[in-house]
Amino acid sequence: MRATVLVRPKQGILDPQGEAVESALGHLGFRVADARVGKVIDLEVDAADAAEAKAQVLRMCEQLLANPLMESYEVEIVG
Amino acid sequence: MASPQPRIGVVTYPGSQDDRDALWALAALDAEAVPVWHEEERLPDLDAVVLPGGFSYGDYLRCGAIARFSPATAAVREFAAAGGLVLGICNGFQILCEAGLLPGALQRNASLRFTCRDVELRVEREGLPFTSRCARGQRLVIPVKNGEGRYVPPPDLDPRQVVLRYVDNPNGSVDDIAGVCNEAGNVLGLMPHPEHAVDPLLGSDDGALLLASLVDAARERALALA
Numbered sequence: 001m002r003a004t005v006l007v008r009p010k011q012g013i014l015d016p017q018g019e020a021v022e023s024a025l026g027h028l029g030f031r032v033a034d035a036r037v038g039k040v041i042d043l044e045v046d047a048a049d050a051a052e053a054k055a056q057v058l059r060m061c062e063q064l065l066a067n068p069l070m071e072s073y074e075v076e077i078v079g
Numbered sequence: 080m081a082s083p084q085p086r087i088g089v090v091t092y093p094g095s096q097d098d099r100d101a102l103w104a105l106a107a108l109d110a111e112a113v114p115v116w117h118e119e120e121r122l123p124d125l126d127a128v129v130l131p132g133g134f135s136y137g138d139y140l141r142c143g144a145i146a147r148f149s150p151a152t153a154a155v156r157e158f159a160a161a162g163g164l165v166l167g168i169c170n171g172f173q174i175l176c177e178a179g180l181l182p183g184a185l186q187r188n189a190s191l192r193f194t195c196r197d198v199e200l201r202v203e204r205e206g207l208p209f210t211s212r213c214a215r216g217q218r219l220v221i222p223v224k225n226g227e228g229r230y231v232p233p234p235d236l237d238p239r240q241v242v243l244r245y246v247d248n249p250n251g252s253v254d255d256i257a258g259v260c261n262e263a264g265n266v267l268g269l270m271p272h273p274e275h276a277v278d279p280l281l282g283s284d285d286g287a288l289l290l291a292s293l294v295d296a297a298r299e300r301a302l303a304l305a
Contacts, residue, residue: 013231014251016191067141067177069184069233 001045001053002078007066008038041065050077085126085297088115090151090171096133097168097274104274105129108287110294120150126297126304127164127208128155130171132224132272142185142227143173152178164208164300165266166293169225172258172268181261181268182240183232188225189251195224197282198271199246200257207260208296209267210242212288219285221271223249228270230256237262243269 009015015036022035043060047053057075066073087110091098098114105112113123117135122128136145146152152174159165159180167175175181188194197220202213213219230252236259243258250270258269273286 013186014189014229016187016189016251020191064140064144067144067184070186070231 001047001050003043003045003053003057004076004078005041005043005057005061005065006038006074006076007041007061007071008073009036010070010072013070038071050079053077083298083302084109084111085294085301086111086113086124087127087129087294087297088113088122088125089129089131090115090117090149090155091131092117092133092135092146092149092151092174094134094136094138095131095170097272098131098133100272101129101131101168101274104277104286104290105294107277108291108294110297115151117146117149117151120154122151122154122158125158125163126301127166127293128158129293130155130165130167130174131274132169132171135170135174138170138227141173141177142170143175143177146170146174147178156180159261159266162263162265164293164296166209167266167268168272168274169223169228169270172270173227175266175268180266181259182236183230183259185225185227185270186229186231187227188229188249193224193226194228194249195222196249197222197276198249198257200243200271201246202242203244204239204242204260207242207264207267207292209260209289209292211292211295213292218246219243219288220283221273221276221286221289222282223271224275225250225270228252230259230270232256232259242267243271
């Protein structure tokens with residue numbers, strides 16, 4: 001099963017990378033607000049079905065892929 | 080008769096950088112400095128442990144996130160749980176936070192720049208095994224060198240766990256926090272590098288106050304257990 005994990009800085013956590021990106025986009029003439037920079041982790045998971053794969057990847061997020069104090073995460077099972 | 084020289088281990092992970100400086104500084108302060116390899120599942124007989132600065136496992140994923148799974152880190156966790164003294168410097172602080180031995184997390188500097196310079200710190204808590212040679216309110220000049228040193232505490236951090244604050248915050252750390260301890264006070268993490276400030280030739284020897292406090296406490300522990 002193919003899984004994609006989106007890890008984002010939590011709301012309220014200062015994201016200086018997002019601020020830098022927002023400022024650079026401003027220099028290009030784009031009017032943007034609230035830019036936040038996170039990361040994407042793609043995985044191939046050994047699981048019988050999508051529900052099991054998702055449960056596994058959620059455990060991975062809790063234990064390693066995200067720091068729950070700073071980051072929120074979303075798991076998508078691509079199939 | 081027990082040896083008056085306490086044994087203090089310094090863990091070397093792949094990518095550790097300041098392990099040798101830490102070993103050198105501890106030896107200069109009259110401890111027996113013991114190198115510990117990250118693959119060691121059992122610590123040698125030690126009176127304290129230092130997790131040094133650097134970039135363990137390339138800082139991949141998050142700083143300290145992978146080092147948390149090293150056999151030596153598991154041994155350090157047991158050592159700390161039994162009341163052992165543990166000091167994490169810079170990357171060592173990041174590892175202790177990721178391992179859950181200290182509260183909070185370290186994030187990219189607000190400036191997005193790697194910052195390497197002397198900073199002034201204020202001692203907020205005296206009398207710990209790491210600050211027994213300092214007075215509350217005392218100013219220490221110790222260098223920082225980090226890209227991800229912005230400390231973010233958990234919402235419920237007990238203010239008594241704040242041991243050191245920046246006088247002029249170099250990285251955007253919340254509440255100017257430079258160093259925190261666990262509730263029991265036997266584990267301390269800080270971003271500045273006391274091991275780089277133990278000789279006036281290097282600009283300051285204020286770091287020796289923190290490290291000599293640790294050596295004192297480790298010596299007392301060694302004598303108590305002997």
